[in-house]
Amino acid sequence: MAGKPKLYYFDGRGKMESIRWLLAAAGVEFEEESLETREQYEKLLQGGSLMFQQVPMVEIDGMKMVQTRAILSYVAAKYNLYGKDLKERALIDMYVGGTDDLMGFILMFPFLSAEDKEKQRAVVVQKAISRYFPAYEKVLKDHGQDFLVGNNFSWADVHLLEAILMVEEKKSDVLSGFPQLQAFKARISSIPTIKKFLEPGSQRKPVPDDKYVETVRRVLHMYYDIKAN
Amino acid sequence: MSGKPRLTYLNGRGRMEPVRWLLAAAGAEFEESFLETKEQYEKLIKDGVLMFQQVPLVEIDGMKMVQTRAILSYIAGKYNLYGKDLKERALIDMYVEGITDLMEMILMFPFSPPEAKEKNLDSINDRAINRYFPVFEKVLKQHGQDFLVGNKFSWADVQLIEAILAVEEKIPAVLSGFPQLQAFKIRMSNMPTIKKFLQPGSRRKPPPDERYIETVLKIFKK
Numbered sequence: 001m002a003g004k005p006k007l008y009y010f011d012g013r014g015k016m017e018s019i020r021w022l023l024a025a026a027g028v029e030f031e032e033e034s035l036e037t038r039e040q041y042e043k044l045l046q047g048g049s050l051m052f053q054q055v056p057m058v059e060i061d062g063m064k065m066v067q068t069r070a071i072l073s074y075v076a077a078k079y080n081l082y083g084k085d086l087k088e089r090a091l092i093d094m095y096v097g098g099t100d101d102l103m104g105f106i107l108m109f110p111f112l113s114a115e116d117k118e119k120q121r122a123v124v125v126q127k128a129i130s131r132y133f134p135a136y137e138k139v140l141k142d143h144g145q146d147f148l149v150g151n152n153f154s155w156a157d158v159h160l161l162e163a164i165l166m167v168e169e170k171k172s173d174v175l176s177g178f179p180q181l182q183a184f185k186a187r188i189s190s191i192p193t194i195k196k197f198l199e200p201g202s203q204r205k206p207v208p209d210d211k212y213v214e215t216v217r218r219v220l221h222m223y224y225d226i227k228a229n
Numbered sequence: 230m231s232g233k234p235r236l237t238y239l240n241g242r243g244r245m246e247p248v249r250w251l252l253a254a255a256g257a258e259f260e261e262s263f264l265e266t267k268e269q270y271e272k273l274i275k276d277g278v279l280m281f282q283q284v285p286l287v288e289i290d291g292m293k294m295v296q297t298r299a300i301l302s303y304i305a306g307k308y309n310l311y312g313k314d315l316k317e318r319a320l321i322d323m324y325v326e327g328i329t330d331l332m333e334m335i336l337m338f339p340f341s342p343p344e345a346k347e348k349n350l351d352s353i354n355d356r357a358i359n360r361y362f363p364v365f366e367k368v369l370k371q372h373g374q375d376f377l378v379g380n381k382f383s384w385a386d387v388q389l390i391e392a393i394l395a396v397e398e399k400i401p402a403v404l405s406g407f408p409q410l411q412a413f414k415i416r417m418s419n420m421p422t423i424k425k426f427l428q429p430g431s432r433r434k435p436p437p438d439e440r441y442i443e444t445v446l447k448i449f450k451k
Binding site: 053 | 280281282290294295296297298299302303306315316318319323325326327330360361364
């Protein structure tokens with residue numbers, strides 16, 4: 001079934017944003033169904049569309065895919081953004097694992113109390129500048145190439161740019177000690193598909209706000225307090 | 230460099246156990262270095278071998294691999310346990326990710342405070358019997374094959390048998406409503422490489438005990 005992929009999620013970033021980035025970077029048009037009500041979610045559940053009762057869910061190539069990492073791996077491979085062999089794939093998987101962990105610190109941000117938000121902001125920045133950014137700075141410095149893996153644009157580059165921009169939203173000068181990453185950010189941002197995604201009117205979602213948090217809580221009946229990790 | 234893979238981790242299950250399972254299931258021998266002190270860990274970081282300052286670390290085929298998922302995907306790809314095409318790989322990835330979410334609850338369990346343990350055990354039971362096990366019970370029932378994906382042994386089968394046994398250690402009767410999974414468990418346990426791994430003297434690690442928890446806290450606590 002060769003229609004466009006269709007994304008099922010809330011109207012906001014969350015765990016779906018990396019998928020929007022990757023599809024956009026690959027130049028793939030996609031449709032979205034935004035969950036606004038509990039009823040919509042229960043309809044998806046009853047219809048058996050959500051393998052583990054969770055979103056993200058992406059309808060693609062006749063499959064109802066769930067699990068963010070599985071979806072991203074499939075999209076990466078399908079659009080040749082996953083390296084040329086097993087070893088390049090291993091590097092991409094490693095790098096994506098790191099940026100995933102980093103973005104994971106930001107994922108629960110909107111759900112935190114104001115006080116916890118400040119603490120978590122400090123944690124995110126500290127992890128970025130002491131653990132994650134130095135690792136990617138070194139990769140780029142060591143091989144001197146434009147892209148992270150195999151001198152070719154890949155999922156790892158898309159994911160790192162997404163992570164950089166997300167951390168910069170928390171601290172705008174966070175890249176100040178990382179010249180390679182600054183150049184990387186400029187380079188990758190000017191790739192035509194990514195440039196388009198970064199412009200207003202694209203399917204990129206804005207920084208999550210209280211309305212987003214309310215929607216998630218309402219749809220998932222997720223009323224408990226979220227603590228920072 | 231064609232030596233055996235070398236695993237660096239604590240002497241316990243943690244995040245390395247799925248790697249031990251998968252290598253063993255593939256019939257691949259491996260070596261292990263155990264972290265016992267904070268100093269050993271800090272030396273690894275200082276030596277620059279841990280890309281994100283974390284273990285698991287697996288030295289394999291000239292690479293110093295970190296990030297459990299990346300390691301497992303590489304091993305699965307290398308030993309032909311990752312399906313025959315992109316769509317089978319997608320299924321395996323989906324199943325493995327779901328099982329990993331369940332295993333994460335078990336991973337964290339020993340570190341939860343005593344007063345939360347009963348509640349957490351109930352959550353594990355609830356997720357296992359209402360969210361995860363029904364999915365795999367249905368998959369096996371619908372295609373009637375021995376293995377989860379593509380009528381062939383894969384990473385997904387290894388991950389599922391590991392999870393079943395880990396949950397059973399906490400909730401012995403957890404499979405009582407799942408006849409397909411009971412048969413699956415027996416079938417997988419009898420596969421030669423897995424059978425060997427389940428015998429005493431293998432590289433399989435015991436369930437986490439007090440000593441293991443102390444070691445984790447000693448090495449990683451700031």
